[in-house]
Amino acid sequence: MKFVFDLDGTICFKGQPISDRLVQCLEKLIEAGHEVIFASARPIRDMLPVIDEKFHNFCLIGGNGSLVTIDGANVQVNSFSDDQVQAVIGLIQEYQATYLIDSDWDYAYTGPSNHPILNNVDPMKLANSVTLETLKRIVKILILSSTNMERMSEQLVSLDCVVHRHVNENVLDVSPQNIHKWSALQKVGLKGKEFIVFGNDANDISMFKEVLHSVRIGNHTELEKYCTESIPLEGDYETSIICKIGQLSNVYRPKAI
Known part of the structure; x- marks a missing residue:
């Protein structure tokens, strides 16, 4: 069985790497014959610091699906069109917006120097912070502030x-x-009802709609109607997550050939 894991708020917390306990749990999952895929809003660059190095060559989906790497090589890079980029720049100017904008590797940032999001941006110093105008192949945009977010x-x-x-x-x-x-x-060959997902946020809904079994971590309202079950972020929730992974590993254990 293929197990797909979101990262932040699902198996890593407060910007910290996946814990040793959860890494060991994932190793047991793999030893049992399952496949593990990581799917995050982070660009690949920022997934690497929170994923144990032994998993770096696994299938990594970053930028909410804009980026896919397998064995460390790009399989997919989907970017905004030139027209979209120019229109977004116009909106940024109109609404005096601050942002974090990612290409497939480098990024542009105009938010405050103490914004919490910076804790997760390129902590390994693998990329370059550049101006928006010099970014190529923009794949993801985070608008941090503006004069009118709704509009x-x-x-x-x-x-x-x-x-x-x-x-x-x-x-x-x-x-x-x-x-x-x-x-x-x-893109990497998964079909509906043939995989299991752990996630916590609205950007996981597209996966939750297609799964065999889905586990919502936390209490995100939009995810509730799509999840099979939930684990609240209360008490020793990490143990609950580990137990659930182990339980599903046994329920969907691959058949011996």
Whole structure:
């Protein structure tokens, strides 16, 4: 069985790497014959620091599906069109927006120097922080602030962009149209009802709609109607997650050939 894991808020927390306990749990999952895929809103560059090095050559889906690597090589890079980029730049100017904008590797940032999101941006110093005008192949946009978030969100949607509003952080998470985690999973050969997903946020909905079994971590309202079951972030939730992974590993254990 293929197991797909979101990262932040699902198996890693507060910007920290996946814990040793969960790494060992994932190793047991693999030893049992299952396949593990990681699918995150982070670009690949920022997935690597929180995933144990032994998993770096696994299938990694980043940027909400814009980026896919296997064995460390790009399989897919989906970017905004030139027209979309120019329109987004116009909206940034109109609404005096601050942002984190990613290419497939480098990034442009204009938010405050103490913004919490910077804790997760290129901690291994693998990329370059550059101006927006010099970025090539823009794959993901985070609008951190603007004079009117609601109106800006509406206009981004009108540009055929996919926009997720992360209420807790009050940011707009913008991706190219028809690019999401499920489209990336299809790119690497997954079919509906043939995989298991652990996730926690609106950008996991595209996967939750297609799964055999889905586990919501936390209490995100939009995910509730699509999940098979939930694990609240209360008490020793990491143990609960580990137990659930082990339980599903046994239920869907691959048949011996």
